[in-house]
Amino acid sequence: xxxxxxxxxxxxxxxxxxxxxxxxxxxxxxxxxxxxxxxxxxxxxxxxxxxxxxxxxxxxxxxxxxxxxxxxxxxxxxxxxxxxxxxxxxxxxxxxxxxxxxxxxxxxxxxxxxxxxxxxxxx
Numbered sequence: 001x002x003x004x005x006x007x008x009x010x011x012x013x014x015x016x017x018x019x020x021x022x023x024x025x026x027x028x029x030x031x032x033x034x035x036x037x038x039x040x041x042x043x044x045x046x047x048x049x050x051x052x053x054x055x056x057x058x059x060x061x062x063x064x065x066x067x068x069x070x071x072x073x074x075x076x077x078x079x080x081x082x083x084x085x086x087x088x089x090x091x092x093x094x095x096x097x098x099x100x101x102x103x104x105x106x107x108x109x110x111x112x113x114x115x116x117x118x119x120x121x122x123x
Contacts, residue, residue, distance in 0.1 A: 001062060003084040004110070007036035009062075010055050010080075010087050011112045014040045017051040019089070025107035037104065038087040041095050045075030048089045052078045055087060 001009075007024045014022050019040035028035050042048035049072065056066060059082065070079040076094045080087040088100060095101075 001064065003035040006059070006064065006082065007038050007085045007110065008112065009058070010038045010085065011040070013055050013058055014038065014051050014087075014089070015112075017054050018043070018047060019051050020092070021095075022112055023101060024110040024112050025101075025104055026110055027104065027107050030104060030107045034081075034084055034086045036085045036110070037100065037107070038085060039090070039095070039100055040088070041090050041092045043092065045091060048075045048078055048091060051089050052080060052087075055080060 004026075011022045011024050019042060022038070022040040025037040025039065026035070027033075027037055040051065042051055052069075052072060056069075059066065064082055067081045067083050068079075069081070071077045076091040077098070078087075078089040080089075090098070
């Protein structure tokens with residue numbers, strides 16, 4: 001699966017688990033360590049864990065390998081690294097503090113809303 005489709009799938013899954021302010025950034029012209037960021041907020045640590053779990057399970061069903069995961073125990077900033085896409089699931093206050101959206105403001109935002117019909121969730 002190409003990186004853009006993975007990023008949009010992750011965004012859609014996050015929204016299904018009630019993630020807020022879901023953003024996909026095209027990092028290809030501003031960074032060399034990944035192609036896309038998916039950034040979202042969760043209202044609670046439990047919700048952040050649920051978002052991460054759904055993404056991990058679905059990606060696993062698609063045969064996508066998780067390179068590394070960080071922050072799952074704490075749940076305030078969960079990072080899922082799939083090499084070409086990196087998913088950031090933040091507790092709201094932590095997202096505001098680190099402000100990755102502003103830090104990577106030069107990255108192009110990908111329209112998440114328009115992708116709902118074209119990105120299948122099932123393998």
